[in-house]
Amino acid sequence: MTEGDHWARYWRDDDHQVEAMQAHFLDHVYPPHSHDTYSFGITDAGAQRFRCRGAVHTSGAGMVMAFNPDEVHDGRAAAELGYHYRIVHIGPSVVSDVLVDATEGRFRALPLFPNPVLTDQALADSLARLHAVLISDADPLVRDERLTAAVIAMARRGASHARPQMLPRVPTDRARREAARRARAMLDDTYLQPLSAEQLAQASGCSRYALYRAFRTEFGLAPSDYRRQVRLRHGRALLRNGLTPAEAASATGFADQAHFSRWFHRVYGITPGVFRRA
Numbered sequence: 001m002t003e004g005d006h007w008a009r010y011w012r013d014d015d016h017q018v019e020a021m022q023a024h025f026l027d028h029v030y031p032p033h034s035h036d037t038y039s040f041g042i043t044d045a046g047a048q049r050f051r052c053r054g055a056v057h058t059s060g061a062g063m064v065m066a067f068n069p070d071e072v073h074d075g076r077a078a079a080e081l082g083y084h085y086r087i088v089h090i091g092p093s094v095v096s097d098v099l100v101d102a103t104e105g106r107f108r109a110l111p112l113f114p115n116p117v118l119t120d121q122a123l124a125d126s127l128a129r130l131h132a133v134l135i136s137d138a139d140p141l142v143r144d145e146r147l148t149a150a151v152i153a154m155a156r157r158g159a160s161h162a163r164p165q166m167l168p169r170v171p172t173d174r175a176r177r178e179a180a181r182r183a184r185a186m187l188d189d190t191y192l193q194p195l196s197a198e199q200l201a202q203a204s205g206c207s208r209y210a211l212y213r214a215f216r217t218e219f220g221l222a223p224s225d226y227r228r229q230v231r232l233r234h235g236r237a238l239l240r241n242g243l244t245p246a247e248a249a250s251a252t253g254f255a256d257q258a259h260f261s262r263w264f265h266r267v268y269g270i271t272p273g274v275f276r277r278a
Helices: 092-102 121-134 140-157 173-189 197-204 208-219 223-240 245-251 257-268 272-277
Strands: 006-013 018-025 030-033 038-052 055-060 064-067 073-077 083-090
Touching: 018 121, 038 121, 055 064, 064 121, 083 121, 083 140, 092 140, 092 208, 121 140, 140 197, 140 208, 140 223, 173 197, 173 208, 173 223, 197 208, 208 223, 223 245, 223 257, 223 272, 245 257, 245 272, 257 272
Parallel strands: none
Antiparallel strands: 006 018, 018 083, 030 073, 038 055, 038 064, 038 073, 038 083
């Protein structure tokens, strides 16, 4: 949607009750309304003012707005140049599922946010990383990882129900190593196939969150980062054998040649073309 200096873009994740929006508003006024989700807005520029829980609040650049499900609020610009913000909506069932997984069933109650505006850079960064993959054609494993990280961050950093029994469990050293190695073997064998965090966790014999922690501890990378590394290494081998960058990209699961080239340059410091001609 665009209208003069106003614009808004919207995305939905078809696999989860998760949605995202990015917008710039000058004089748009939200009437009192609510969502059936947790809603987290990151103000990127300007400021917005809203009424919630009987009081008026202002969110400036870098702040996070946190609305509980069915919490009524309105909204409008609080600065002459309006405001630019990103927002993600996460269904309560998604939050519950992530926290049950992370605590291996010890999760007791949905978190609630007592403060509608939070100044928390770590939470803002986690939500921004989730927003970035929701609005792109990201790998399902990457989306799962960032969704889990965002839910854990919100439960730990702003919620009133983040009690000690909700803190994620960490597997023992032996169990951690075994789970991580099973996951690595699966990633090596299926690096071209779409793979969710749930499928990887089932194959590894532990929860999604426990596997993520175990894999990072054991190998220094998130599972999604490791799989991209495997694809890049196969791509290098194909380039050595004379395939073009476009052919290597197609054969190793990258979205297109630009995607392959971008990650190749980030990881190796040179383009696939330079490597092929070396």
